[in-house]
Amino acid sequence: MDDTIHVRTFARFRELFGDGLEIAVAAPATVRSVAAELARVNPAGARELLDGEGNLSKSVIVMVNRERVAGAGREDVPVHPGDEVAFYPPVAGG
Template identity: 35%
Template sequence: KREKEGFGQMMVKVRAFALFREILGKERDMEIPEGSTVLSLLEAIGSISPAFKEQAFDHSGGLEDYVLLMINKKRIDPVNDLSIPLAEGDELAIFPPVAGG
């Protein structure tokens, strides 16, 4: 049973909307290490897509507070919930700021 402990990979789906969709495409499956968090997934996306990183993260490397995130269609707090561990088959939806005013 040793091989199942840690270091495995899992697949998650990333869905992007509006501006982020233009950068990343509508959706992509990403293979990430088991136990990865929301933040580590976002950082992995940023390492693949500098344009996404530029839009979604501030200069200090923190996620911009206007980025809207949902895991499996449930909204999460981009400030407090980035450390949530993801599971095989989870879906992360990423929304840019919604223009208003």
């Protein structure tokens, strides 16, 4: 059985972290622990993924199995082996 979590990244996050990542996190995994593992293996990217307190930056768009997870509790959303978690940093310039 697939015991890793698939991570998709878009735009700047793809440049920073790569795409199509397979990562292993200890059960019970959450969006928070997946983001923390990404940040651990890539400290340069961590500065754009996480805020100063180590939480996922508010503006980052997160999807689990292609469904958006939003709101205050989104970092606690459970993630299971075989799930896909995707991260996109929206842009602002014009």
